[in-house]
Amino acid sequence: MEEIDYTYNLTATTTTEISSTLNNKRDQILEVSSIVIVTLYIIVMVISIPGNLLIIWIIASNKRLKNSINLLVCNLAVAGILIGIVRMPIKIYELTHYTEIYYHYPFSNFTCKLNRFVPACSIMVISITLTTICIDRYVSIVYPLKPHLKLTCRRVYLFLPCCWLISGLLSIPFVMFVNVIKFSDFKRCHLVMPTNSNTTGTSSNNLHFTFANIIPWAPFILSVFLIPVIIMAILYSIMVKKLWYSAFTNNAVGIESQEYKSRMYNRTDTFSNYEYGLKMKRKVVKIFIAFVILFIATNLPYYVFFILVDFDFVLIKDIRNRMILVDSFIILNYTCIAYNAIIYGYFNSHFRSHSPKWLRLLCNCFKPIRVVST
Secondary structure, X not given: OOOOOHHHHHHHHHHHHHHHHHHHHHHHHHHHHHHHHHHHXXXXXXXXXHHHXXXXXXXXXXXXXXXXXXXXXXXXXXHHHHHHHHHHHHHHHHHHOHHHHHHEOOOOHHHHHHHHHHHHHHHHHHHHHHHHHHHHHHHHHHOOOOHHHXXXXXXXXXXXXXXXXXXXXXXXXXXXXXXXXXXXXXXXXEEOOOOOOOOEEEEOOOOEEEHHHHHHHHHHHHHHHHHHHHHHHXXXXXXXXXXXXXXXXXXXXXXXXXXXXXXXXXXXXHHHHHHHHHHHHHHHXXXXXXXXXXXXXXXXXXXXXXXXXXXXXXOOOOHHHHHHHHHHHHHHHHOHHHHHHHHHHHOOHHHHHOOOHHHHHHHHHOOOOOOOOO
């Protein structure tokens, strides 16, 4: 009589059960991760759309707030609203209908292109606008006696269409190479780059590199992140040095223009005028430095991750794991459309003073700190 190997059967059964348990736990973790990401998208959308609309409405309805900086802040708000209205709802649908989106894309080719173009263009507008604000603050602080260099409202009205035009042109690769790909068993909205002898670079076991990948990435990363961050870091460093480390020296900012500041703030005491103006400028710079720090914190991980993945420095074989990571970094990048409204709307005293009464009461509940307007 043939003996039955119960040990083998027990081991096989145990291994199968363990594998099944691990797969179930993995699926549960992925499901929870998806729910968390969808929730974050909804929160960002709920904050960004009404918050940015409120900023535009308050500035547009108050003549005193219609200065060059506030017009640029409105430009930030418009870019945020576009992402919130055009991209976020589709993205939430994609996350809640993963299988349908990945295998049977339900939208048109125009929607596919639009949902890549609008975020790219809007993020670039935000970057260019923040850089412009930085340059204007730099001129105001370092060259206070050269008003012809300052950004006037007329110059802003000329700048705004140029900003959107440049951003749109630099975002064209995301329209050119994004299409709905149709095969026998699936239809997907995907970025497809040309891969011929002229665009192929090097490849190895650990790295696959094509020059075609650079077509959308190089101009976009340079214009939307690297160049603006370098400019803002240098200029804000100079401003900090002027406002904090040179405040009580003979080379302090504006020390040679006491009479100018006295007229500006309608004060009689010259030294008090200088201290007051210095304090106000410091607070303004703090607000926009916060913008820049958050801009770097939310963009740097995003671009590093996508460069590593697109050029196969990091291989993520599991599709669901890859999508969870991709969506996590995307929502981190999109938070800029929410925190721009929060920082400027909440930490600006003149802005709050011109806001609706119900909003002022709401802000008072959180005991806001005293800050200065731009």
